[in-house]
Amino acid sequence: MGIALRGLFGALLAGALTWQAPPITFAVIGDNGTGETPQYDVARQMLKTHATVPFSLVLMMGDNMYGAQQPRDFVDKFEIPYGPLLRMGIPFYAALGNHDEPGNRNYPPFNMNGQRYYSVVRGPVRFLFLDTNFMEPQQVQWFERALRDATEQWKIVIFHHPLYSDGDRHGPSVSLRVLLEPLMVRHGVDIVLSGHEHIYERIRPQKGITYFIVGSSGQLRRGGMTPSALTAAGFDRDQAFMVASIDGGDLTFQAISRTGVVVDSGVLHDRAATESEK
Amino acid sequence: MPTLIHDPYPDNPTARRRLWPVGPVIAAILLAATATFSYAQGAGEPVRAFMAATRDYAQMHRRLEQQIGPIEITTSIDQINRSIQQLATAIRAERPGATQGAFFTPALAPELRARINEALLADDFTADDVIRAGRVDGIDYGRVALRVNGTFPWILGTAMFPCVIQALPELPPELQYRIVGTDLVLIDIHASLIVDILPSALGWDTER
Numbered sequence: 001m002g003i004a005l006r007g008l009f010g011a012l013l014a015g016a017l018t019w020q021a022p023p024i025t026f027a028v029i030g031d032n033g034t035g036e037t038p039q040y041d042v043a044r045q046m047l048k049t050h051a052t053v054p055f056s057l058v059l060m061m062g063d064n065m066y067g068a069q070q071p072r073d074f075v076d077k078f079e080i081p082y083g084p085l086l087r088m089g090i091p092f093y094a095a096l097g098n099h100d101e102p103g104n105r106n107y108p109p110f111n112m113n114g115q116r117y118y119s120v121v122r123g124p125v126r127f128l129f130l131d132t133n134f135m136e137p138q139q140v141q142w143f144e145r146a147l148r149d150a151t152e153q154w155k156i157v158i159f160h161h162p163l164y165s166d167g168d169r170h171g172p173s174v175s176l177r178v179l180l181e182p183l184m185v186r187h188g189v190d191i192v193l194s195g196h197e198h199i200y201e202r203i204r205p206q207k208g209i210t211y212f213i214v215g216s217s218g219q220l221r222r223g224g225m226t227p228s229a230l231t232a233a234g235f236d237r238d239q240a241f242m243v244a245s246i247d248g249g250d251l252t253f254q255a256i257s258r259t260g261v262v263v264d265s266g267v268l269h270d271r272a273a274t275e276s277e278k
Numbered sequence: 279m280p281t282l283i284h285d286p287y288p289d290n291p292t293a294r295r296r297l298w299p300v301g302p303v304i305a306a307i308l309l310a311a312t313a314t315f316s317y318a319q320g321a322g323e324p325v326r327a328f329m330a331a332t333r334d335y336a337q338m339h340r341r342l343e344q345q346i347g348p349i350e351i352t353t354s355i356d357q358i359n360r361s362i363q364q365l366a367t368a369i370r371a372e373r374p375g376a377t378q379g380a381f382f383t384p385a386l387a388p389e390l391r392a393r394i395n396e397a398l399l400a401d402d403f404t405a406d407d408v409i410r411a412g413r414v415d416g417i418d419y420g421r422v423a424l425r426v427n428g429t430f431p432w433i434l435g436t437a438m439f440p441c442v443i444q445a446l447p448e449l450p451p452e453l454q455y456r457i458v459g460t461d462l463v464l465i466d467i468h469a470s471l472i473v474d475i476l477p478s479a480l481g482w483d484t485e486r
Contacts, residue, residue: 074355098437137443178440
């Protein structure tokens, strides 16, 4: 009996030591709020994808709403296209883009809880959302504190303006990079997701961080990218969105076009794992 | 480019009248000496006055917001917009004679212009970089009029270069800066209200 108990305890202890947060799967959209056909096409493709890759939340990179932002616009540019996903209880979490009115932080389906910047924990991931339209000292201090205090295995940062970009329209936000990159490197950020440039792009890891631009889930700048040595992958011929799944130290991702073609895919490892491999 | 409606800077006739009887030469010497003295001794004073003014503004904003009630978190966009407009109306009523230059005072303006342009230069940017970014971002904008106590048109899609924010005096959370064209705009972001405008904030090198 004593041996059996010790065996059970040992098994439980071993289980506790090897316990991992359950996997989490999420979708990423950006620069989507046009209310036009391509946005609706991408939303339908997201729904189709959900049948095989059942993501449990959607991250929005900003420019969630273009042009007028009256009640009807929230219906046409958000509630109708994503209605089936919203009715399934899938929450959307938004960052503010430069075309979003700040008052939109009070719209509950964006899950910002009235805040311009905030963080959310899901499974092994801390998602941190910034408002890069105005990176004032208070926000920078909050960001550094939140990164420092985060104990999750994965740190994923979401903001509108990309620090690295091969997009021809805007290019990288170098001024923002000078401010944010040192903090993110120091505190072990794994992934940065942005929009603004109306293309899809994955940047080769920079100082250990992998950068994605998902800025074509509604808007598109066709042919709007000139690949460089930084480019790991890119797609500028049609609208796109992304799905990603995190299981332990692995993040598996796919970028999917409006017509359902997988235009990029791969597996990334969290920085702790990557650094221990070195 | 947006059309900007500017008020002229307020003059200071009282000081001029006081000095005039002493004679133009003495007046000129005194004015020059005062200007030099002010810059050497109290370069921070206009900034301190600005920060005090923004703190006072934030207190007024919070008092009104308490009276009206905070902007609700609600799926009713009408209700959110109504709350924003109510707050803006209350602030306008509190500052009916708000004029351009009340926060960005003539004494502060050269300091801000110099800070902005020095910050850009330090990070290898130019005024043209900021203007170009504003123009590219503003995909929706046509002609808009900016005036103190008017509604800020978010449709402009402007975002601030972080190096410029860092160089400017810190603001209470209710207020933010934006650059529109070449002008610096102070905005109450809860009320979407233009609080002040500093014309031609970009493109000055060392005026201070």
